Amino acid sequence: MSGRGLARLVPLALVVAVSLTACGGGDDADPPASTQPATEGDSVALTVTREGGEFTPNGERVELGVDQTLVLTVTADEAGDLHVHSTPEQEIAYEEGTSEHEITIDRPGVVEVESHEPDVVVLQLEVR
Amino acid sequence: MGPLSVGGSISAHGLGGAKDLPIPAELAIAGAVAALVISFTVLALAWREPRYDAATSGRPAPAWLDRLVSSRVLAVVARVLGMAFFLYVAAAAVAGKDSLINPFLGTFYVLLWVGLVPASLLLGPFFKAVSPVRTISMLFAKISGVPEGEGLYAYPARLGYWPAAAGLFAFVWLELVYPHSTDLGPVRLWTAAYLGIMLIGSAVWGTTFLARADPFEVYSSLVAKLSIWGRRQGVLVLRSPLANLDTVVPRPGLVAVVGVLFGSTAFDSFRESSAWLRLVQSMSMSRVLPDTLALITFSLGVALVLTVATMATGVTSDTLRRALPDLFAHAVVPIIVGYIAAHYLTYLVEYGQQTLIQLSDPLSRGDDYLGTADLQVNYWLSMHPTFVAVAKVLAVALGHVLGVVAAHDRAVKLLPPRHQLTGQLPLLVAMVGFTVGGLYLLFAA
Numbered sequence: 001m002s003g004r005g006l007a008r009l010v011p012l013a014l015v016v017a018v019s020l021t022a023c024g025g026g027d028d029a030d031p032p033a034s035t036q037p038a039t040e041g042d043s044v045a046l047t048v049t050r051e052g053g054e055f056t057p058n059g060e061r062v063e064l065g066v067d068q069t070l071v072l073t074v075t076a077d078e079a080g081d082l083h084v085h086s087t088p089e090q091e092i093a094y095e096e097g098t099s100e101h102e103i104t105i106d107r108p109g110v111v112e113v114e115s116h117e118p119d120v121v122v123l124q125l126e127v128r
Numbered sequence: 129m130g131p132l133s134v135g136g137s138i139s140a141h142g143l144g145g146a147k148d149l150p151i152p153a154e155l156a157i158a159g160a161v162a163a164l165v166i167s168f169t170v171l172a173l174a175w176r177e178p179r180y181d182a183a184t185s186g187r188p189a190p191a192w193l194d195r196l197v198s199s200r201v202l203a204v205v206a207r208v209l210g211m212a213f214f215l216y217v218a219a220a221a222v223a224g225k226d227s228l229i230n231p232f233l234g235t236f237y238v239l240l241w242v243g244l245v246p247a248s249l250l251l252g253p254f255f256k257a258v259s260p261v262r263t264i265s266m267l268f269a270k271i272s273g274v275p276e277g278e279g280l281y282a283y284p285a286r287l288g289y290w291p292a293a294a295g296l297f298a299f300v301w302l303e304l305v306y307p308h309s310t311d312l313g314p315v316r317l318w319t320a321a322y323l324g325i326m327l328i329g330s331a332v333w334g335t336t337f338l339a340r341a342d343p344f345e346v347y348s349s350l351v352a353k354l355s356i357w358g359r360r361q362g363v364l365v366l367r368s369p370l371a372n373l374d375t376v377v378p379r380p381g382l383v384a385v386v387g388v389l390f391g392s393t394a395f396d397s398f399r400e401s402s403a404w405l406r407l408v409q410s411m412s413m414s415r416v417l418p419d420t421l422a423l424i425t426f427s428l429g430v431a432l433v434l435t436v437a438t439m440a441t442g443v444t445s446d447t448l449r450r451a452l453p454d455l456f457a458h459a460v461v462p463i464i465v466g467y468i469a470a471h472y473l474t475y476l477v478e479y480g481q482q483t484l485i486q487l488s489d490p491l492s493r494g495d496d497y498l499g500t501a502d503l504q505v506n507y508w509l510s511m512h513p514t515f516v517a518v519a520k521v522l523a524v525a526l527g528h529v530l531g532v533v534a535a536h537d538r539a540v541k542l543l544p545p546r547h548q549l550t551g552q553l554p555l556l557v558a559m560v561g562f563t564v565g566g567l568y569l570l571f572a573a
Contacts, residue, residue: 058406058409058410059402059405059406059409060402060406061402085145085146086145086146087145087146087478087507087510088145089145105146107146107507107510107511108149108510108511108513109145109146109147109148109149109510109513110146110147110148110149110150110400111145111146111147112147119307120409121405121409124400124402124405126149126150127146127149128149128513
């Protein structure tokens with residue numbers, strides 16, 4: 001009984017295994033990065049735009065090295081703050097117009113860069 | 129003072145700063161393959177006669193240990209400590225500052241919600257022993273001369289664990305969906321409502337209400353079934369976690385409890401995934417509604433998959449088909465605990481330390497009541513992401529083994545012989561689905 005039962009399981013196991021590997025394979029496609037971070041030497045450069053309460057990029061994932069400098073160029077039509085949810089937290093206060101800010105993160109992890117009012121996650125930094 | 133004190137700013141995304149890195153694809157796939165292999169190995173090789181029986185399983189503990197654990201002194205000490213800690217944190221909640229350095233938030237979201245899992249795994253039904261509402265309700269009963277544990281009415285059996293499922297959902301909604309989850313006011317209000325409902329409920333239905341409706345007690349007592357501590361006819365016994373798990377009493381609503389616990393943890397990974405984040409942020413409305421719908425979908429989805437998978441078997445007239453989901457729900461508990469360990473390991477260790485430091489200064493005035501205020505958080509886990517990733521996959525795989533074995537034993541006990549193999553296949557596929565889905569979320573989020 002159990003031998004025949006097992007034989008009947010083989011197709012099922014195959015199907016699940018194939019769908020699993022399919023799952024695994026599909027994940028090579030990274031989220032499309034609309035803003036290409038420019039890597040120059042030891043730093044990563046990104047541009048953040050605030051226009052009429054809307055932010056670009058919108059929750060993009062960006063890879064960053066531990067202790068690597070992220071240069072954020074903020075172009076805003078209104079002054080405000082960006083919160084960098086690293087541990088401990090960091091804040092970036094930007095003025096109206098274009099300004100440049102540098103941050104580094106000293107521990108691996110996923111760190112959100114978030115605006116408050118409006119509450120929007122602008123970037124997710126994948127720090128390795 | 130902890131590092132979070134910089135500005136004391138309120139995050140719209142729950143407690144905390146950096147989150148874990150996603151686990152590497154190779155590890156996720158290795159975990160998934162292990163889950164598959166384990167499942168079919170158990171199916172093919174495991175015993176054919178049920179092994180676990182609540183009436184006979186377990187070795188009696190040494191007499192001195194039973195005397196100590198069952199002693200009135202220990203019970204009173206646990207209640208006094210639980211109550212003192214509750215009042216200490218309540219003072220911070222009422223009189224402390226509305227800031228992330230208020231230890232009330234860390235105590236509520238980290239020490240209580242996440243910490244009760246390891247505490248119950250190690251010590252058994254931990255929350256029941258220290259529960260402040262249970263203590264208050266017992267004191268009320270004593271003062272008013274009501275026999276201990278009794279209420280005005282008998283708790284309706286058909287309600288089962290449904291109130292706890294509702295309470296657990298209310299908690300995870302507050303934690304994961306509500307935008308002001310780290311403002312003092314709403315969390316205080318939630319806690320006050322919880323205390324009020326529990327006290328009224330226990331006055332009406334006695335302490336049975338707390339065992340069925342208190343979300344924390346139900347969660348803790350369920351996880352405690354994976355500890356080695358059990359009781360048989362009042363005697364303290366030591367059981368293997370699997371034999372202990374088999375003693376979970378199936379009641380209506382157990383599937384819903386399991387659905388909310390697993391579904392919400394999965395949703396927590398999902399809501400931080402880049403794809404979902406960008407989707408909800410590109411909508412014109414606030415993310416509360418889509419997040420609420422997604423949380424419901426995840427919780428219902430788990431409950432529904434479990435229901436369908438356990439009912440899709442041949443039965444004889446001895447077993448009611450619609451009783452099967454609750455009879456098999458216990459088997460998902462180890463999968464939940466494994467996934468929760470994976471999901472919350474760094475969070476518990478690092479924010480747990482943070483909270484212990486903050487607890488020394490409950491009113492944020494620079495006090496140091498506990499002498500822990502100057503300690504520094506150890507970020508060893510964050511600095512070793514590969515170790516964390518391996519630990520996560522091992523926890524998920526271990527949970528899966530226990531779950532599959534528990535389901536197998538229940539199947540050979542309940543199902544008629546000619547359906548035992550085919551009857552447990554749908555559930556096995558569902559469990560592999562839960563585990564692989566959990567690993568996928570740990571990888572993709």
